[in-house]
Amino acid sequence: MRAPDLIRFARDAAAGNPLRTVLLVLAMSIGVASVVVLTALGDGARRYVVNEFSSLGTNLVIVLPGKSQTGGFNPGNAITNTPRDLTIDDAQALLRASAVRRVAPLAVGTSEISVGGKLREVMVAGTTAQYIDVRRLPLAQGRFLAEGDWRRGASEAVIGAKIRDELFGANPALGQLVRIGDRRFRIIGIMASTGQGLGMNTDELVLVPVSLAQAMFNSNTLFRVLVEANSRESIELAKSQATAILKARHEGEEDVTVITQDAVLATFDRLLGTLTLAVAGIAAISLAVAGILVMNVMLVSVTQRTSEIGLLKALGATGGTIRTAFLTEAAMLSLAGAVLGFLLGHAGAAIIRQLYPVYPAYPPDWAAIAGLGTALVTGILFGVLPARRAARLDPVESLAKR
Amino acid sequence: MMNEPLIALSGVERVFQLGDSEVHALHQLDLRIDSGEYVAVMGPSGSGKSTLLNLLGLLDRPNAGTYRLEGRDVTTLSPEEQARVRSERIGFVFQSFHLVPRLTAAENIALPMVLAGTAPSERRKRVDQALKDYGLTNRAGHRPNELSGGQRQRVAIARATIMQPAVILADEPTGNLDRATGEEVMRLLEELNGKGVTLIVVTHDAALGARAQRQLRMEDGELRQDSRQCAPRT
Numbered sequence: 001m002r003a004p005d006l007i008r009f010a011r012d013a014a015a016g017n018p019l020r021t022v023l024l025v026l027a028m029s030i031g032v033a034s035v036v037v038l039t040a041l042g043d044g045a046r047r048y049v050v051n052e053f054s055s056l057g058t059n060l061v062i063v064l065p066g067k068s069q070t071g072g073f074n075p076g077n078a079i080t081n082t083p084r085d086l087t088i089d090d091a092q093a094l095l096r097a098s099a100v101r102r103v104a105p106l107a108v109g110t111s112e113i114s115v116g117g118k119l120r121e122v123m124v125a126g127t128t129a130q131y132i133d134v135r136r137l138p139l140a141q142g143r144f145l146a147e148g149d150w151r152r153g154a155s156e157a158v159i160g161a162k163i164r165d166e167l168f169g170a171n172p173a174l175g176q177l178v179r180i181g182d183r184r185f186r187i188i189g190i191m192a193s194t195g196q197g198l199g200m201n202t203d204e205l206v207l208v209p210v211s212l213a214q215a216m217f218n219s220n221t222l223f224r225v226l227v228e229a230n231s232r233e234s235i236e237l238a239k240s241q242a243t244a245i246l247k248a249r250h251e252g253e254e255d256v257t258v259i260t261q262d263a264v265l266a267t268f269d270r271l272l273g274t275l276t277l278a279v280a281g282i283a284a285i286s287l288a289v290a291g292i293l294v295m296n297v298m299l300v301s302v303t304q305r306t307s308e309i310g311l312l313k314a315l316g317a318t319g320g321t322i323r324t325a326f327l328t329e330a331a332m333l334s335l336a337g338a339v340l341g342f343l344l345g346h347a348g349a350a351i352i353r354q355l356y357p358v359y360p361a362y363p364p365d366w367a368a369i370a371g372l373g374t375a376l377v378t379g380i381l382f383g384v385l386p387a388r389r390a391a392r393l394d395p396v397e398s399l400a401k402r
Numbered sequence: 403m404m405n406e407p408l409i410a411l412s413g414v415e416r417v418f419q420l421g422d423s424e425v426h427a428l429h430q431l432d433l434r435i436d437s438g439e440y441v442a443v444m445g446p447s448g449s450g451k452s453t454l455l456n457l458l459g460l461l462d463r464p465n466a467g468t469y470r471l472e473g474r475d476v477t478t479l480s481p482e483e484q485a486r487v488r489s490e491r492i493g494f495v496f497q498s499f500h501l502v503p504r505l506t507a508a509e510n511i512a513l514p515m516v517l518a519g520t521a522p523s524e525r526r527k528r529v530d531q532a533l534k535d536y537g538l539t540n541r542a543g544h545r546p547n548e549l550s551g552g553q554r555q556r557v558a559i560a561r562a563t564i565m566q567p568a569v570i571l572a573d574e575p576t577g578n579l580d581r582a583t584g585e586e587v588m589r590l591l592e593e594l595n596g597k598g599v600t601l602i603v604v605t606h607d608a609a610l611g612a613r614a615q616r617q618l619r620m621e622d623g624e625l626r627q628d629s630r631q632c633a634p635r636t
Contacts, residue, residue, distance in 0.1 A: 005519075314459065315494070318481065
């Protein structure tokens with residue numbers, strides 16, 4: 001039999017019993033759709049977390065004061081176990097490392113901001129002009145903190161979008177004087193709204209020069225130093241250079257923790273990737289169920305079409321031809337179900353994205369392909385038994401049946 | 403090759419197992435049918451005439467004996483080779499027509515060629531000719547349930563002849579038809595025989611059997627009578 005004839009024959013046979021065909025395609029499509037939707041959810045979670053971490057900035061190395069693990073005895077620890085401060089000078093020293101492009105110190109505290117009788121508590125972050133580049137944050141209005149000596153700073157502040165809305169409403173905020181803590185600052189810039197963010201939400205942040213923040217909180221230490229490496233490849237180098245510089249500056253004691261964003265990201269990536277696989281596996285069970293249904297329906301079909309099979313044999317069809325015809329039909333129904341399920345799954349994922357815009361519920365490519373592939377394979381695999389049964393029917397007995 | 407009969411059965415046995423007992427549907431059957439003959443196989447039900455037809459059509463295998471079709475021993479062929487012989491040399495006409503209900507008349511006629519893998523252009527040509535020959539041109543797109551009994555059997559005959567077989571095996575071809583329609587169907591089959599196609603008709607209708615040049619009367623799986631009448635062919 002020629003391939004186009006085979007396909008037409010299988011199509012006509014499928015169309016000859018619409019209810020059976022519809023049920024089968026539906027079962028298969030539900031299986032595939034569940035794979036697509038569930039992996040979209042799993043992979044969406046992974047993407048969400050990865051995106052949030054990426055929003056911290058790219059090629060980022062983060063320096064924290066203090067060491068989580070203690071390695072060996074150090075004379076310094078014998079006298080005092082208070083970790084050394086991570087100072088602005090330390091941060092500035094990191095700029096000497098060859099693999100480092102930018103450095104942004106970060107001092108954080110809470111304070112009150114007031115203007116025109118309105119007062120609210122805010123998180124104040126002291127940093128430098130580099131911060132906006134390191135974190136890749138967009139500015140909505142005005143300019144960011146000025147370049148200059150890190151140990152001095154003008155009384156200028158950049159506020160988050162939400163704070164602008166709450167304090168000024170529709171009135172212009174740029175150039176206004178506000179009181180933060182016991183100091184007066186002029187607002188020189190407004191951050192663009194970035195929505196949710198892990199850790200600090202810049203929408204509710206007030207950014208001031210790092211020296212003023214330290215003075216405000218009466219502290220010498222930095223909360224973090226954000227270091228941007230030259231490139232993705234130099235992250236590890238930047239990390240070791242930063243560790244070495246700070247160790248040298250702290251009298252040979254490694255009392256800071258240097259983490260790379262990549263390490264954190266990779267962990268989450270792996271964790272949630274595994275979760276997605278597990279979910280896909282559960283969804284695949286429904287595909288196996290659909291496969292068994294294909295077998296069942298095809299077996300019934302063979303019984304119903306016994307006399308037709310006998311006729312085909314009398315007309316010169318070999319067992320192979322009949323087997324191929326039934327397999328083609330099973331494959332076509334599975335394929336139709338798989339394609340329908342694929343579309344349904346994507347529609348489902350699109351609805352989820354509509355309902356939760358922050359959640360990137362896109363099914364991964366591998367899941368879509370695996371879903372389609374599994375549907376086809378199960379369909380054909382479970383189609384083999386009925387097809388063989390059809391091919392083996394005795395033509396005399398089959399013809400006698402009506 | 404000239405002396406070789408179309409069909410030669412020798413010592414053919416067909417035994418069915420029914421519970422404990424063995425039923426000899428065919429017993430020590432020897433039969434020669436020459437090319438172009440018109441043979442009627444008659445006998446009461448259970449006499450083995452349908453079994454004989456299935457055997458001749460390679461739908462069934464004998465338990466013993468040999469069956470030579472056009473000088474070739476076909477009992478030892480593999481199922482695939484037998485299917486090929488059925489496809490090319492044998493045409494079946496059934497009592498209950500056996501048309502595929504979801505296919506149109508034209509598609510039913512084309513079915514043997516589809517199964518054999520004939521090219522679509524050749525198929526169309528032959529189907530168009532067959533539709534014309536059997537007066538079905540304006541019925542080509544109709545499905546079997548939209549056709550009358552006579553039309554259905556004409557479709558079935560067109561299908562049986564589309565591969566230009568050497569022999570047509572008809573099992574009670576008029577059994578489901580009224581007298582007039584049955585007459586018309588027999589006339590079509592006899593016309594084919596007139597063109598040189600060997601025609602073997604199984605029937606229990608004596609009047610129908612009498613039309614053939616040769617009558618085989620079967621009883622209990624044995625050939626009881628083999629009579630020829632030398633009626634001139636038209």
